[in-house]
Amino acid sequence: MAEENTRDTSQDNPQNQPMFNIEKVYLKDMSFESPQSPSVFTQEAQPHGDVNLEVRHTVLDEEKGFYEVVLFMRVQAKEKEHTWFLVELEQAGVFLVRNVPDGELPKLLEIACPNILLPYAREAISDLTIKGGFPPMMIQPVNFEAMYFQKLQAAKSGGAENSDDSAEKVKH
Numbered sequence: 001m002a003e004e005n006t007r008d009t010s011q012d013n014p015q016n017q018p019m020f021n022i023e024k025v026y027l028k029d030m031s032f033e034s035p036q037s038p039s040v041f042t043q044e045a046q047p048h049g050d051v052n053l054e055v056r057h058t059v060l061d062e063e064k065g066f067y068e069v070v071l072f073m074r075v076q077a078k079e080k081e082h083t084w085f086l087v088e089l090e091q092a093g094v095f096l097v098r099n100v101p102d103g104e105l106p107k108l109l110e111i112a113c114p115n116i117l118l119p120y121a122r123e124a125i126s127d128l129t130i131k132g133g134f135p136p137m138m139i140q141p142v143n144f145e146a147m148y149f150q151k152l153q154a155a156k157s158g159g160a161e162n163s164d165d166s167a168e169k170v171k172h
Contacts, residue, residue, distance in 0.1 A: 065098035069113035091121035
């Protein structure tokens with residue numbers, strides 16, 4: 001009896017292998033405001049910083065596997081009701097993602113990609129605050145995995161505030 005070759009050769013073809021590449025990292029938008037300058041520089045009080053972030057992703061070319069991921073960050077330093085500075089930044093990247101197992105694409109786009117973008121955003125925000133005359137704003141590490149699973153849990157319980165499944169707003 002002859003043996004039949006039933007081996008799946010789809011994995012042998014390099015074009016069928018899972019692929020995840022960083023194609024481009026870029027600053028999409030950035031703004032800095034210091035509405036109380038220069039009077040804030042003579043005050044002894046220390047402002048309180050709030051960091052809000054949102055992850056958005058869009059398909060650029062589904063057939064080729066190109067996706068854009070944007071990490072939007074809003075950092076506001078306030079003392080009482082006075083805003084010392086406000087930074088808004090969109091750090092973006094184009095990623096090539098192909099042949100990933102079902103269910104893995106959202107994890108890559110909402111966990112791995114923002115983790116790649118965060119150091120660039122952190123550096124830009126720190127540089128802006130220094131150039132604005134303030135101490136560097138140190139953005140703490142973000143657990144994008146926890147954010148992703150919180151978003152899934154909220155969607156399961158029907159408590160999702162946002163009908164756009166590709167965006168998640170979190171305040172730190």
